[in-house]
Amino acid sequence: MTFDYDLIVIGAGSGGVRAARVAASHGAKVAIAEEFRVGGTCVIRGCVPKKLYVLASRFRDEFEDAAGFGWRVGDISFDWPALVAAKEKEITRLSNLYAETLANSGVELIRARATLTDPNGVRFSNGGSARAGHILISTGGAPVLAPHIPGIEFGISSNEIFDLPKFPQRLLIVGAGYIAVEFASVFARLGAKVDLAYRADLPLRGFDDDLRARLADALRAAGVEHRAGALPTRVTKCVGGLEVEMSDGAPLTVDCLLVATGRRPMTQNLGLEAAGVALRENGAVAVDEYSRTNVESIYAVGDVTDRINLTPVAIREGQAFADSVFGATPTTINYEHTPSAVFTTPEIGTVGLTEAQALARHGAVDIYETQFRPMRATLSGRAERVYMKLIVDGANERVLGAHIFGPEAGEMAQLVAIALRMGATKGDFDATMAVHPTMAEELVTMRAPARRLGTRTNSA
Known part of the structure; x- marks a missing residue:
């Protein structure tokens, strides 16, 4: 059978863009279809603009805290339209950069909505159509409103x-x-x-x-x-x-x-039924460990599969798909020890098991925790506390989870995730030299467990 492309990607979000670029680097002829703006939820209406707004909101605390450090700040005011305009300028720059990167990678960008007509066929909203040896669904997710509430x-x-x-x-x-x-x-x-x-x-x-x-x-x-x-x-x-x-x-x-x-996978009106693609009960595309659907030629990555709905996960899935299918390197994803952050103020950084999960899976755990006033708050007078928690296997001292609440918690969680993925023990943490004065040093200076939970065997 003759195909127009080796791969057509439906959806130019983080996962789809990575898959398209990597597949093209392996020599595939690739097209990617996007009906909105290139970059997907993360760049256009998710983590990037959200983080910009988080940073904007923290200036309120910065102005208030400055006096404790000898600064005298005059009258302040906040201009919402100015922030919205600055955000729009930045995400437009990023979206254009994504499109430029696709072009430089040899990927054809089709600015239209794509729907499946069969396992190898795609119809575009601009009136065109094409056939491909492989099709990748990477349409992401969308917010859900509660329809049962009047108004x-x-x-x-x-x-x-x-x-x-x-x-x-x-x-x-x-x-x-x-x-x-x-x-x-x-x-x-x-x-x-x-x-x-x-x-x-x-x-x-x-x-x-x-x-x-x-x-x-x-x-x-x-x-x-x-x-x-x-x-x-x-x-x-x-x-x-x-x-x-x-x-x-x-x-x-x-x-x-x-x-x-909540959010739902964006699988509506994609023609998945016509192609015979199986969905899970919540509408997500059902895939195997290689992101392959029940239809041999069709794959899916990112939030549309509802595995772990994080941008870095979608990117890793897109990379693994392209390497597996076009790079002759079968690759699966290990989702264990995926770190995450919640960008509140103070923020949360976390990786590994919660206390309840660890106790249920391992039977005996040691809880190390500390809370303290960050150095910044000593002069600002802000009533802020940092909290850190390590969850350790009671049998072999392996660190099962790390949970941080305080400034830059997300940054710390990213680095701690490396240690947990490598199987670090509490002894490894204890043997690591601290950087002083930092908040992160507390992760390697907690010596005595605050709590010992569960039943230990004689060999523990």
Whole structure:
């Protein structure tokens, strides 16, 4: 059979772009189709603009803390349209850079929506069509609004929050995942009155409970009003903004309602049924360890597969796919010890097992933890505490998890992940020389366990 391309990639996000570039470097003839802007969620409406807004929000603390170090800062004010414009300029630069990199790699960029017609066929919204030996689905995910709540259409998702024409003085955020808490932290520091509504007792389900509790306290200290156990039941547009009826009976009037209750794989209207591609119950593309679907010619990487929905994971999956299929180097991904960060203020950096997971899997664990006032806070007077926690296997002293809450926690988690992946023990941490004075030195100076959990065998 004659094909127009060796590979057609549907979706020019982080995973798709990496796969296209690497496949082309292996000699494949590659096209990538994108109906929106090149760069995907991360570059356009995710981690990049979000981190820019996080950095913007932290200047409030910087101005306040400066006085303790002898600086005298005059009147300050925040210009929301200026931040939005600066963000737009930067993501436009990055998107153009992604497109330029594709072109330099020999990848043809088709600016159109692509749908499958069969296991090797693709139809484009610009009227064209093509056939390829392999097709890669990398369309990512999209926010989900709760359709069962009357008036929820008046709310917005994380896609729209970056470009509001007017800064919301009163903001209700529904959700307790990392997107919800990050925006709660950002907008509270930028000057909004923020209410955070969620179903559970604490935010960030799935993270270590000690981090969850400390984050809840930090958000509260920043002015975020927690509405644990309460959710909207009806939203009505009014002259003053939005009237929101809550399940606890306490009404709210807000300027903006951000719904951050989850995301879904973007598999709708892609023609997957026509090609015979199997989906999981939640709509994600079902793949094997090589990112291959049940159809031999079709693969999928990134959030559309709902494995670990992080940009670096999608990039690694795209690389592994291209090396496996076009580089004659079969490659699978080891998802263990994938680090992650939550860019609240203070931020969270974590890698490995939580305390509950470690105890369930290993039966006996030692918990090392420390909390202290960072040096910066000694002069600024800010009531800020850093918290660090190591979870150690009670049988062999291998470090199973590291959890950090404080400034630059994400940076530290990236480096600790290397040690955990290499199987470092608590003894290895103890034998590592500290860098003083730093916050990170506490990771190698904790000597006595704070708690010993579980039942130990005689050989432990």
